[in-house]
Amino acid sequence: MGSDGLYWFHHSLAYAMLEGAATVLEVPRQDLNVTVRAATGAGHEIVLYDAVPGGAGLVARLQEPDIFREVLSVAHGRVDQCRGCEPDASCYGCLRHYGNQFAHPRLQRGPVAAFLSEALAAW
Numbered sequence: 001m002g003s004d005g006l007y008w009f010h011h012s013l014a015y016a017m018l019e020g021a022a023t024v025l026e027v028p029r030q031d032l033n034v035t036v037r038a039a040t041g042a043g044h045e046i047v048l049y050d051a052v053p054g055g056a057g058l059v060a061r062l063q064e065p066d067i068f069r070e071v072l073s074v075a076h077g078r079v080d081q082c083r084g085c086e087p088d089a090s091c092y093g094c095l096r097h098y099g100n101q102f103a104h105p106r107l108q109r110g111p112v113a114a115f116l117s118e119a120l121a122a123w
């Protein structure tokens, strides 16, 4: 995977985490936001944050290991079992939403499913 591929992989992973977090925290996805930014050495880091003023505290709950693992698990289920698209693509059932249209053609659920599967197995 080249650096460009890695860049979009991290976006795909970020959106899977966003959906997982919204489900686990029981809030609309719009209440959360995610961004992918350059990090020293490792390539990129995924930053999840509250989108609503005064919504502080939502994302802080993800620091609890049990909750974070549940987020990974829900995110995995979403990308692993999507019936709306092929593993090398994405759809509104897994990674796509209105706010990430710029990335739609580049989002792939398969590599994210594989990554999350390994992360959960190694937990």
Ligand SMILES: [Zn+2]
Residues within 6 Å of the ligand: 082, 083, 084, 085, 086, 089, 090, 091, 092, 093, 094, 095, 109
């Ligand atoms: Zn899909």
